[in-house]
Amino acid sequence: MNNHYDTSKGLHLNYSLIEKMIEEGSRVLDLGCGNGQLLKLLKEEKHIKGNGIEISQTEVIQCLEKGLSVIQGDIDEGLKQIPDKYYDYVILNQTLQSTQNPHYVMEEMLRVGKKCIVSFPNFAYWRVRFNFFFTGNMPKSKVLPFEWYNTPNIHLLTIKDFFEYSKNNKINIKECIYTTRAKIRKDFRYSKFANMFAEEAIFVITKD
């Protein structure tokens, strides 16, 4: 699903940040795993036992070519087949905003994962706001390159929205990393400026 996010430096940063979050040899599920690049990296670097779920047939085949185990499926249908807390980590990388039912997907991933890693583009990033404010068009950017009529990103959200959502749903935020233009923004870690100046966010969350 996250094919809109290819090639850029941001991708590498995103992958390496996620890689650092994951413990050696753990069991990982990547929801919307795309062509399997992240899973492959995790397999090679962290020796994880992992698999992915991906809706696109082309990308499923690309995963198989990389030697990954992958299930062709729609994560919006849930993860009913997977027992509670089966995975050490469930990853939802740049995919939350393109699900039909983000709330259900979040609930399901928190059910099957001991820890979950969620990343998304921040729609309150100042350039997005600026763009929208001055042009009056639906904002486009490097991480949000689509037109309103063909974007897969149907549930865009902000960092503030995510904090509020987590609070309302008793989700614990264990860690958050903000990035802008392919750099980690440590200067506003844990500050409310994140919502304005972070282009993307990665959260590690849990729910008992």
Add this chain to the structure above:
Amino acid sequence: MQIDKNNVGLVETKFFTIDEKIKFESGVEFGPITVAYETYGKLNEDGTNVILVIHALTGDAHAAGYHNENDKKPGWWDSMIGPDKAFDTNKYFVVCTNILGGCSGTTGPSSINPETGKPYGLSFPVFTIEDTVHVKKKLLDFLGVKKLYAVAGGSMGGMQAMQFAISYPDYVTSTILIATTSRLSPQAIAFNAVGRNSIISDPNWNNGDYYDKENKPDRGLSNARMVGHITYLCEEAMYNKFGRRLQNKNHYDFNFDIDFQVESYLQHQGQIFVDRFDANSYLYITKAVDYFDPADKYGSLKEAFKNTDAKFLVISFDSDWLFPSSQSKEVVNTLMQLGKDVSYCEIKSPCGHDAFLLEYEVQSKIIKSFLNTHLQGDTNE
């Protein structure tokens, strides 16, 4: 005839006889059983580069290549088996057998019972998918196969591949299940029932005793085949293939001869089928397919797959209503629940159930990737 370089070339069907009796699931002990088989590629020294491919309902051991230079058609899965193909005979030793109870060389109801000197007919015992798997295992032992690198099959072949992984967990490294199910839907059983009924109600069937008669139950068998062919296609496939086009005419004839192309196709399929298939075999094999239900046998599908140790690849086709994707997903979900290594791909195709024989390009890609990488995986360990 020009045989291209990706073809296994000229091949022959060989035979192996299991002399001792085998105990069938029904309790009956039966033997001897002769198994017709073909092999392609070379067995490695350890006997571990073996892929067993298993045919569907009416297939045979002739999966690839040609029997002689005048053959019009190669084996039934020639598009998938050969040098550099999905089942690459440069790397793998590919084995295919005719099913127990069949009529293409393996002992079945049309074979001569050595005790009476006459064809078995209905005295042939009813067998199950599991019985057919045990017979295949005997042949593999004879061939010196230490472990299957993969077992692969479509439709009924997939059922046997599944049962192989269940019956011989330590013997199977990977399992490829294509357009198959862990149990037929009542709808699919119903179609089989109509097919069997059509044979049984043919007066020439004569309680299965027709082998020395002049007239065989051809009518019944060809009707059964016609019903079968409807289930192998789908609405879209029928529109694409025939539409409402008329056969060699521009207007209706206002009688009960063949008007539509689809009628002509089914009749033709029925007619050519009787030349190569035995009516009793059709009864026995469809029965085995109907009975197959590991969830029922082992208590649940989870229980059935519990001890399997193979890596699984499951493929289904979105337009297949006979063995629908939902049934493949059930297998995939169960394997996931058990923490087994499983991959699943639902191929888009307008071809219905027949897709597993037709959509070889995308299947080849998937299967090649699966087999290759998992070979790499093995060497990494």
